[in-house]
Every structure is written in structure tokens, then in C-alpha cells.
Amino acid sequence: METSMNIKTSGSNVWPYVIAGSAIGGVVGYLFMSESGRKIRHSVTHPDELAGNLDEARTFIESKTRMVTDQVHSVLQKAKQGIEEGERAYHEAEERFQTRVRELQGRSGDVATNVHKTVDNVKSTAVTIEHDLLDPIVELGALYRGIERGIRTVFGNKDKEPDMIYTNTRMMG
Secondary structure (H helix, E strand, O other): OOOOOOOOOOOOOOHHHHHHHHHHHHHHHHHHHOHHHHHHHHHHHOHHHHHHHHHHHHHHHHHHHHHHHHHHHHHHHHHHHHHHHHHHHHHHHHHHHHHHHHHHHHHHHHHHHHHHHHHHHHHHHHHHHHHHHHHHHHHHHHHHHHHHHHHHHHHOOOOOOOOHHHOOOOOOO
């Protein structure tokens, strides 16, 4: 028996039907074989419960949104407090640094003052030594030279020159 209908089973026009059939079969299987599919079927067959479920869903979403919003606000508050604490620590460190700089400036001024006092004391000591020690030695040398010349004159030994160490000039200036 020959059919007058010529069906192509291997052509490209079969694939859309295979895909549509697979999708429909998947949806039917989901609705009848899974727990969430049974819930969907129940919602479709009992539309009066759907409004209550929507209110429950809205309440659930609002409570979760409030909870997430509160958590976000808490994190933002902690971040703000962290930034403020960091700024406070920065300013305290800056103040401590400025205090240390002022202390070091005061100490360096004290050191400079002490150095100047020490230099002045050394100069004063050098002048005192010159006047109290070197001047009498120079005067003793001059006195010795005068006595030596007087003795030579008395004994007639005028030609000999005196030693250079007993000259009448100061060694220090």
C-alpha cells in the first residue's frame, strides 16, 4: 500500500517540532512530577489563595528588604566610624609630631646657647691665663734680662748677646 502522503523524516523542517515537543514535555513533567510544579498547579486551580500568597510574598520581601537595608546601614555606619577614627588618629599623630618638633627646636636652642656660653668661658679663661700667668712670666724675663745686662756692665762683658728666649716680646701675641 502506497500512501499518497510524502512525509520527510530527515528534513530540516522536523527540528522545530522536536524542540517544541521537548519543551512541552518538559513543562508537563515539571508541573506533574516536581513539588514546586504541584504548588504552581495548586495556585492555578485555587486562584483565591493566590492573593493571600501574594500578600505573604510581599510581606516576606519587605521584611527581607528591611533586614538587608538595616545591614547595609550598619556597614555604612561602621565604615563612617572607621573613617572618623582614622582622621582622629591622623590629627593626634600630627599634633604629637608638632610637639616633638617644638621640643627639638627648644633643645637645639639650649644646646646652641650652651655652646656659646662654653666658647665665651674658654675665651675668658684664655684671657685670664694670659693676664695672670703669662704676663708675670714675661715680666720675670724682662727683669732677668735687666739684671743680666747690669751684671755684664759691671763685669765688662758687653759684647755677648742675650739668649733669644729672654726677649721682651710675648709669645702669645
